[in-house]
Amino acid sequence: MATREDPDVDDVEYEMPEDRTLLILDDDAPFRTRLGRAMTARGFVVSAVGTVDEAAEVARQNPPAFAVLDLRLQDGDGLEVVKTLHASRPDCRVVMLTGYGNIATAVAAVKAGAVDYLSKPADADDVIKALLAHPEDKPEPPDNPMSADRVRWEHIQRVFELCDHNVSETARRLNMHRRTLQRILAKRAPR
Numbered sequence: 001m002a003t004r005e006d007p008d009v010d011d012v013e014y015e016m017p018e019d020r021t022l023l024i025l026d027d028d029a030p031f032r033t034r035l036g037r038a039m040t041a042r043g044f045v046v047s048a049v050g051t052v053d054e055a056a057e058v059a060r061q062n063p064p065a066f067a068v069l070d071l072r073l074q075d076g077d078g079l080e081v082v083k084t085l086h087a088s089r090p091d092c093r094v095v096m097l098t099g100y101g102n103i104a105t106a107v108a109a110v111k112a113g114a115v116d117y118l119s120k121p122a123d124a125d126d127v128i129k130a131l132l133a134h135p136e137d138k139p140e141p142p143d144n145p146m147s148a149d150r151v152r153w154e155h156i157q158r159v160f161e162l163c164d165h166n167v168s169e170t171a172r173r174l175n176m177h178r179r180t181l182q183r184i185l186a187k188r189a190p191r
Contacts, residue, residue, distance in 0.1 A: 016043050017132070021064035023083060024048040025055040026097065027073045031120075035068065038124035052076035055085045063089035067130050069114075071098035071105055082112040095130045097122055104154075104161030149190035156184055 022044040026032040029050060038049040047064065048054050052075050058064070059081060067085055069078035078096060085092045096109040096117045106117040116130035157173065163169040167185070171178040 009142045017065065019064070019065040020044045021045050021066065022131075023055060023058050023064040023067040023069075023074070023085075025052070025067070025078060026050065026070040027075075028070070035124060035127070039068075039127070042124060042128060052078070052080055055081045059084040059088050063092060065089075065092060067092055067094045068127055068131070069096055071096050071109065079108060079112045082109070084116055093131055095127060097127075104158035107158065108119060108161070147190060153184070153189050156181070157189075160185065 022039055024032055024039070024046060026035070026048075032050060034161050036046045040046050044052055044066070047058050047062075049058060050073075052073055053065075055069070055078075063085060067081070068161075070082050071078045078098075082094050082096075087092060094114045096106075096114045097120055098105060098117075109117045111175055116127055116133065118130060137158050156170075159173055160167075160170045163173065167181055168178055171181040174181065
């Protein structure tokens, strides 16, 4: 076990691998910079980029052992980068970050090959736990589980995602009126 010592870093113990290369992809420059600094302070060798094209280039030229990728970017989708990373380096451990947290996108990220999925804002310690977690480790149950309204909203979002954002098809599959579905989709997620 190794502990990183830094005044800005919590005293968190984790086992550091030999290859500590890490790709961070996020189009939010301040967040990308903060996370890059925090991960460097914890012993990672960081390449931080802001576009899908830059990330794909890093993945092809010098594939990292780890990656933290934003799901939705201005120039594309982080899931494209997961595929490029795994084509170059199948053992790359990828964690998806997004501000659009819902079950449908989490399922898509895991199917693409991500080991975990975190909603923003996620701190560096959460990212490290996700990156270095053993596959057989199970997460602890949440202190504050989702409400029934939130579970319903998540289900609707998943079906909407599976129907390629087609409101009419989603409404048909959920057996609800299209306008009702549009009102639900226009609202914020319940807590």
